[in-house]
Amino acid sequence: MHRDERxxxxxxxxxxxxxxxxxxxxQLAGTGLFIFFATDPMAAFQEPSRxxxxxxxxxxxxxxxxxxxxxxxxxxxxxxxLGQGSKTxxxxxxxxxxxxxxxxxxxxxxxxxxxxxxxxxFGSLTIRQFGPVLRGAAAEARAVLLQMSxxxxxxxSVEQLRVKDGVVTCAQDEHKTVSYAKLVEGKRxxxxxxxxxxxxxxxxxxxxxxxxRKDALEKVxxxxxxxxxxxxxxxxHARILRPPAHGATVKEFDTAVAEKIPGVxxxxxxxxxxxxxxxxxxxxxxxxxxxxxxxxxxxxEDDRTIFDHLLKAAPPLQMVDEKGSLAEGEKLATRxxxxxxxxxYVAHAAMETHSAVAAIEGGKLTVWASTQTPFPVRQxxxxxxxxxxxxxxxxxxxxxxxxxxxxxxxxxxxAARLAKITGKPVQVVWDRAEEFFYDTFxxxxxxxxxxxxxxxxxxxxxxxxxxxxxxREARQFYDIPHQRTQSAGGWGGGNPPGLHPFxxxxxxxxxxxxxxFARESHIDILASKLGRDPLEFRLAHxxxxxxxxxxxxxxxxxGWKPAPGPSGRGxxxxxxxxxxxYVATVAEVAVNKSTGNVEVKxxxxxxxxxxxxxxxxxxxxxxxxxxxxxxxxxxEEVHFKDGAVLDRNFDTYQIPRFxxxxxxxxxxxxxxxxxxxxxxxxxxxxxxxxVANAIFDxxxxxxxxxxxxxxxxxxxxxxx
Amino acid sequence: MRRSIxxxxxxxxxxxxxxxxxxxxxxxxxxxxxxxxxxGCGAALCGSCTVIVNDEAVxxxxxPVKEIAGKRVLTxxxxxxxxxxxxxxxxxxxxxxxxxxxxxxGMIVNxxxxxxxxxxxxxxxxxxxxxxxxxxxxxxxxxxxxILEAAGSTKGGA
Ligand code: FES
Ligand code: FES
Numbered sequence: 001m002h003r004d005e006r007x008x009x010x011x012x013x014x015x016x017x018x019x020x021x022x023x024x025x026x027q028l029a030g031t032g033l034f035i036f037f038a039t040d041p042m043a044a045f046q047e048p049s050r051x052x053x054x055x056x057x058x059x060x061x062x063x064x065x066x067x068x069x070x071x072x073x074x075x076x077x078x079x080x081x082l083g084q085g086s087k088t089x090x091x092x093x094x095x096x097x098x099x100x101x102x103x104x105x106x107x108x109x110x111x112x113x114x115x116x117x118x119x120x121x122f123g124s125l126t127i128r129q130f131g132p133v134l135r136g137a138a139a140e141a142r143a144v145l146l147q148m149s150x151x152x153x154x155x156x157s158v159e160q161l162r163v164k165d166g167v168v169t170c171a172q173d174e175h176k177t178v179s180y181a182k183l184v185e186g187k188r189x190x191x192x193x194x195x196x197x198x199x200x201x202x203x204x205x206x207x208x209x210x211x212x213r214k215d216a217l218e219k220v221x222x223x224x225x226x227x228x229x230x231x232x233x234x235x236x237h238a239r240i241l242r243p244p245a246h247g248a249t250v251k252e253f254d255t256a257v258a259e260k261i262p263g264v265x266x267x268x269x270x271x272x273x274x275x276x277x278x279x280x281x282x283x284x285x286x287x288x289x290x291x292x293x294x295x296x297x298x299x300x301e302d303d304r305t306i307f308d309h310l311l312k313a314a315p316p317l318q319m320v321d322e323k324g325s326l327a328e329g330e331k332l333a334t335r336x337x338x339x340x341x342x343x344x345y346v347a348h349a350a351m352e353t354h355s356a357v358a359a360i361e362g363g364k365l366t367v368w369a370s371t372q373t374p375f376p377v378r379q380x381x382x383x384x385x386x387x388x389x390x391x392x393x394x395x396x397x398x399x400x401x402x403x404x405x406x407x408x409x410x411x412x413x414x415a416a417r418l419a420k421i422t423g424k425p426v427q428v429v430w431d432r433a434e435e436f437f438y439d440t441f442x443x444x445x446x447x448x449x450x451x452x453x454x455x456x457x458x459x460x461x462x463x464x465x466x467x468x469x470x471x472r473e474a475r476q477f478y479d480i481p482h483q484r485t486q487s488a489g490g491w492g493g494g495n496p497p498g499l500h501p502f503x504x505x506x507x508x509x510x511x512x513x514x515x516x517f518a519r520e521s522h523i524d525i526l527a528s529k530l531g532r533d534p535l536e537f538r539l540a541h542x543x544x545x546x547x548x549x550x551x552x553x554x555x556x557x558x559g560w561k562p563a564p565g566p567s568g569r570g571x572x573x574x575x576x577x578x579x580x581x582y583v584a585t586v587a588e589v590a591v592n593k594s595t596g597n598v599e600v601k602x603x604x605x606x607x608x609x610x611x612x613x614x615x616x617x618x619x620x621x622x623x624x625x626x627x628x629x630x631x632x633x634x635x636e637e638v639h640f641k642d643g644a645v646l647d648r649n650f651d652t653y654q655i656p657r658f659x660x661x662x663x664x665x666x667x668x669x670x671x672x673x674x675x676x677x678x679x680x681x682x683x684x685x686x687x688x689x690x691v692a693n694a695i696f697d698x699x700x701x702x703x704x705x706x707x708x709x710x711x712x713x714x715x716x717x718x719x720x
Numbered sequence: 721m722r723r724s725i726x727x728x729x730x731x732x733x734x735x736x737x738x739x740x741x742x743x744x745x746x747x748x749x750x751x752x753x754x755x756x757x758x759x760g761c762g763a764a765l766c767g768s769c770t771v772i773v774n775d776e777a778v779x780x781x782x783x784p785v786k787e788i789a790g791k792r793v794l795t796x797x798x799x800x801x802x803x804x805x806x807x808x809x810x811x812x813x814x815x816x817x818x819x820x821x822x823x824x825x826g827m828i829v830n831x832x833x834x835x836x837x838x839x840x841x842x843x844x845x846x847x848x849x850x851x852x853x854x855x856x857x858x859x860x861x862x863x864x865x866x867i868l869e870a871a872g873s874t875k876g877g878a
Contacts, residue, residue, distance in 0.1 A: 083820025083857050212813070219821030220809040220828065222756020222796030229755035237750075281746040282739075351760045351768055351822040351856050400758075400822030401856050432761045616816060620862070624819055627858030650765040650854060658847045661860050 032068040033144060033180075033189045035137045064116065065094065065137050067145070069185035071166060073098060073105045078118020078375055079130065080110035081215060082402040084680050085617040086121070088214045092613055093131055096206040097138030097199060099163035100180070107214065110374045110396030120373035122404055122506060131613065131676050135198045144191055148183045201611060201672040210616030215398065224398045227370040228355035232425040235357065236265070237280035238418050239287040241273040242434060245643035246502045247297025258289040266290075267421055274418055280429065300501050302641040306444050307342050310489075313499050314467045317486040321475045329461030329482025333452025336461070337526060340448050341518040343469075343688070343706035344637035345441040345500075346507060347647070349655055352400020353435040358415035359425035366393045369412040372402045377409045384413045385420045403628075404506035408440050433648040440505025441638055443491050445469035447518035457530045459541050466518070468499070470511030473685070477577055478523065478541040501643050508625070509681035512578050513632060513688060517706060520574035520689030524565065525702065533562035534573055534693065546608050546671070550584040551575050553606035553667050558586040565693070566700040570601075572693030574686040580677030582608040582669075585626070585686040587662070589694040593717055596710030598695060600630055600660065605683045606667035610674035621680040622666045629687025631656045637707050725789045729754075730798025740786035744778075745769045747785050748795060756796035756825045760854070767853030770826040770833075771795045777833035796825035799832065808832055811870035812863070819857035827853050831867045840871050 066074045075094050081087040091105040108114050110121075146158040149168040153176045155161070160171045168183075170176035201208075218224035243250065250273070255266045258275055264286045265276045275290065277283035301309045356369040358381075365387055371377050374394040382389040399406060411428045418426040430438070445468040452461030462483035466474050470490030476483050489495050491510045507513075527537035535555055542548055555573065563569070570591065575584040588602040603626050612618050635654040639646040647653040688706050696702050701716035726735045729752070738747060748754045748771070757780055760768030764779040771780045772794035773787075799806040805813065808831050818824040827850070834841055834849040841849065846867050855863070 083818075083822075085819070213816055215821065216813050216816065216818075219818050219824050220805065220812045221800060222754075222825045224821050225755065226758075226822065228759065229749075231750065231753075279742070279746060279750055281742055349856055350820070351766065351854065352758070352820070353760075398821060401820040403856070429759065432763070432765075620816055620819060620859070623861050624858030627860055628856065649761055649763050651763070655854060655856060656858065656860070657854060658851045658860050658864070661847065661864070664861050 030066075030068070031184065031186055031188050032066045033141060033184045033187075034064055034066050034191070035141045035144075036064045036190070036192050065141055067098075067141055067180055067184055069181050071104060071179065071181040073100055073166075074108060075105065075134070076108045076115045077130070078110060078112070078115045079121045080372060080374065080396045080399055082121060082372065082399045082406070084621060085213055085614065088211065089613045089617055090130065090134060091214060092206045092209070092211065093134050094138045096204050097135045098142050098166070100166040102206055102211050104166060110371075111393070112374050112378045112395075113393045117375050120376060120407060121402070122372055122407060132198070139198045140191060144189065145180050145183055149178055152178050152183060207611070207613050208615065210614055213617070218398075226352055226355065226398050226400050227357060227368045228352070228427065228429045230357040230368040230397065231427060232357065232359045235425040235427050236276040236278060236418075236422060237283045237427050237429070238274045238276045238415070239280070239283045240414060240428070241275075241287065241290055241292060242437060243294050245294075245297055246645075247300075247643045248294040251293045251295050253290055253292035255290050257291070258286040261286050261289075265422070267418060269417055269421055272414065272417065274414075276418065276422065276426065280427070284431070297643045299642050303344060303637065303639050307446055310444060310446055310468050310499070313496060314488040315494070315496055315499075317465060317488045318471075320471045320485040320487050322484045323480075324482035326461065326463055326482055326484050329452055332454060332482075333461045334455050335453045335529075336450065337452075337522070337529065338448070338450045339522055339525065339704060340446060341521060341704050343445050343514050343517060343632070345444045345504070345640070346632045346636045347436055347439045347441055347638055347653060348401075348403045348405025348507060349435070349439075349650075349653065350401030350403060350405055353430040353432060354406065354409065354411040354438070355427070355429040356409070356412040356415040357425060357427045358412070358419035360419050360423070363387075364391045364393065365416055365419070366395065367412050367416055368395045368397055369409055370399045370406055371396055371409040371412060372399070372404070372406040373409065377412050380409070380413055381416050385416050403508040404510060405439055407505060408438075408503065410438055432650070436638070436647050436649075436653065437645050438503070440503040442507030442510070442513070442632075443468045443470075443489075443500060443504040445514045447514060449518060449522045451522060451526060453526065453530075457532065457537070459526070464519075466511075466515060468495075469514035472511035472515070472579075473577055474511065474515045476519070477544060477547060478538070479543050480541065501640060502645065508628065509578055509685045512576065512681070512685040513629075516574065516576040516685040517688035517692065520576070520686070521692050521702075521704065524572070524689070524693040524696065528565045528696070531564045533564055535560055536562055538573075538575070544582075546582040547575060547577070547584070549669060550582045550606040550608050553669060554584040554586050554604050557606070557665060557667055558602075558604040560586060565697040567697055570694050570698030572690050572695070572697050574689035574693060576682065576685045578678065578682040578685050580610070581679065581682045583682040583686060585683060585690045587690040587694045589691060589698055591695055591698045591713070593699065596712075596714040596717070598634055598691065598708065598713065600634075600662040600691060600694075602663040602665070603690070604665040604667070605686070606669060607679065607682055608669035608671050608674075609677050609679045609682070610671050611676040612668055612679075613676055615668055618668055618679040619666045622683045623664050625681060625684035626664055626687060627656050627661070629684040630660055630662075630691070632707060633687045633691040635707050635709065637709070725785055727788050727790060728792040730794060736785075738785055740789075741784050743781055744771065744783045744785050744788060744793070745780035748780060754795050754797050758822055758825060760823070760826075765852075765854075766823075766826075767830060768823055768826045770829045770853065772829060772833055775833070775836050777830045794829070794832075796829055799828065806832070808835070808867065808870040811866040815862045815866040815869065817862035817866040818859050823853065823855040823857075823859075827855065827863055831863075831870070834867070835871055841867070843868060
């Protein structure tokens with residue numbers, strides 16, 4: 001049966017006092033077998049211990065497993081379920097190593113009171129970093145339980161023991177049997193993970209299968225709860241007065257009319273002016289009645305002038321990679337091609353807007369938040385309301401999409417401040433305009449490439465400079481003897497003030513979309529200038545076996561027929577690396593030259609991500625990646641001027657929809673020898689280039705700026 | 721205007737005293753506690769808030785409660801009967817036609833409206849009917865397959 005994990009969480013929570021010390025924690029967590037482990041060697045040191053207040057958890061582990069006397073295995077991790085399926089995939093890892101059924105594994109995720117510290121869920125890190133250690137922990141647990149079984153059954157060693165579904169049996173005498181639950185009943189056993197061999201890939205029974213997702217039933221019945229679905233008794237809903245532009249300041253405001261609505265409360269706290277009511281729509285109505293005058297900010301960039309500004313204002317270039325000598329390359333090169341590639345700001349636009357509910361009871365603040373970073377948010381909240389972190393609990397229910405955009409969680413702080421002032425639970429759910437306004441966009445970026453070849457077309461020189469996107473995967477993977485890769489600025493911190501007119505941040509596969517669009521467009525340009533087939537030209541410069549394999553797999557399945565572009569067929573390809581995963585995509589498009597509309601008809605993507613934990617989950621992520629990637633390729637672009645974000649809803653900001661849907665085919669390369677790497681992001685990185693290359697193949701028009709809107713395509717067609 | 725409004729909700733009569741200009745979405749979610757219906761845009765641009773009113777799919781974020789007086793409203797919570805999932809829910813489950821799941825109630829409910837009108841839609845008809853329901857996770861291809869399966873239509877449509 002499906003167990004209501006929320007209830008379980010609440011039960012455990014009831015046991016746990018605020019602010020537990022290590023010793024208290026060990027006592028409070030109850031009986032059973034506990035395996036504590038760190039998810040990566042650095043994890044333990046990432047807790048910002050210098051912040052006020054002592055972290056409530058021991059710092060030498062950041063996840064643990066409990067095998068309880070109730071036959072349940074519970075895994076407590078600070079990661080969150082954003083839709084990527086990690087709740088299922090992580091449970092599969094545990095089930096396989098422990099030899100228990102998947103159904104008996106519960107995941108408690110993203111709750112700062114119940115789970116040890118974790119830096120956040122992003123960058124396809126969950127399985128890649130977490131997988132091996134989680135498996136190790138489960139294997140350790142199994143080893144401990146086997147030893148206990150041998151003692152219990154009076155057997156000289158564990159050799160003869162077999163385990164199935166959490167029941168240990170002696171192979172020679174099937175009457176000698178005992179369950180995990182029985183072994184740990186009423187006991188308290190603690191182990192810290194040392195080094196334990198994990199199972200060989202060939203012994204997996206749960207990993208590599210595609211069981212029903214653990215969140216499936218709740219999600220198809222509407223029972224899955226998100227932060228905005230939480231309404232503790234007495235909840236007030238807050239709407240907050242927002243400036244019309246970043247940098248605008250409120251000069252005058254009049255709330256008299258708004259306050260006439262029965263039940264409305266207006267609160268001013270520092271720069272925040274909020275309207276609260278028991279019903280969110282009435283709070284919203286009242287907000288609309290506030291008259292306010294804002295002083296506009298200094299005029300600044302808009303979505304056309306931004307690229308020149310970025311080149312001028314970017315911090316100095318930093319070396320990312322260097323091989324051979326550029327001077328030597330310049331000497332040898334007889335054909336030099338220089339190009340510039342641009343991409344616009346792009347929004348995350350998850351369907352769930354930033355939401356949070358904050359409630360203070362007995363000096364303790366509890367916040368349910370849609371966030372990718374519950375633990376950092378706890379610190380932020382503690383500072384904002386002046387509580388110690390021990391007295392702040394962040395609970396992350398299901399999150400309605402993140403894509404990097406829910407790393408920042410301003411809404412949680414707003415809810416907490418208002419809850420403190422009103423003494424009531426306060427819910428803050430952003431509307432779509434707020435979501436666009438405060439989004440941490442994927443940065444607009446510029447890439448400049450200077451390449452050189454000899455008369456035979458061999459690439460000898462590659463000088464690559466990326467501005468403002470970040471260096472992830474900027475490094476060249478084609479074989480080029482003389483090359484240099486440099487990067488200036490990025491999506492993270494450290495940019496000079498004023499570089500961007502609003503916040504920027506990680507966006508699904510940060511940096512990699514920009515870098516792959518530039519590199520793979522450029523390689524295609526070089527191939528077509530030489531009259532060579534784009535696949536053959538790539539293979540001639542690629543020795544990496546995994547990259548060659550994905551390229552060949554994707555093109556084989558597609559039925560790639562060699563021809564130099566533009567062939568008029570509208571086919572294109574692109575390949576990429578993304579944190580250890582190799583991916584190649586082939587696309588076919590149809591271009592309407594009079595409207596400038598592009599229809600993507602078919603996309604075939606091959607991915608090598610090492611071990612596949614859950615093939616269906618991986619395919620889901622690949623399909624989602626490709627579908628989402630059509631947006632930044634063809635339509636998504638944030639319009640702005642003088643600090644105002646002009647896109648406020650899905651009318652002007654178009655995201656992919658059913659009618660855009662191509663035929664999607666996914667290929668998972670079997671590579672069980674290589675540890676699992678990320679699968680949630682790689683295909684999206686190829687979508688800009690693969691569509692650009694297919695458009696070129698269809699029309700001969702080369703687009704060097706994303707998104708490739710009908711207007712840009714028509715302009716490129718006019719230029720011929 | 722504040723007044724008493726009666727309607728059928730998931731097969732049961734409901735009577736409420738509310739400001740009748742308020743949008744059904746908020747009344748469902750916060751007055752009646754049916755949080756399966758989601759807010760995504762507030763402007764009939766995303767479909768997250770889709771519910772059925774007298775057999776038609778409507779956007780509850782722009783539907784004032786006065787318009788549903790005396791009508792039948794069906795939400796995601798009302799689709800399964802006696803613990804049995806509706807075939808569309810089964811199909812979404814089997815195909816894993818969701819990721820974050822936030823758009824899912826609106827998708828399922830809108831698909832339900834389609835199948836009421838047309839028991840065996842083609843792939844193209846499904847796409848046309850579903851086109852204004854947005855999904856950021858990119859579950860579209862599985863959603864189409866799930867609806868085809870629920871409708872018992874041959875895969876690939878006409
Ligand atoms: S919330 Fe109603 S259509 Fe988006
Ligand atoms: S499943 Fe996340 S928006 Fe559709």
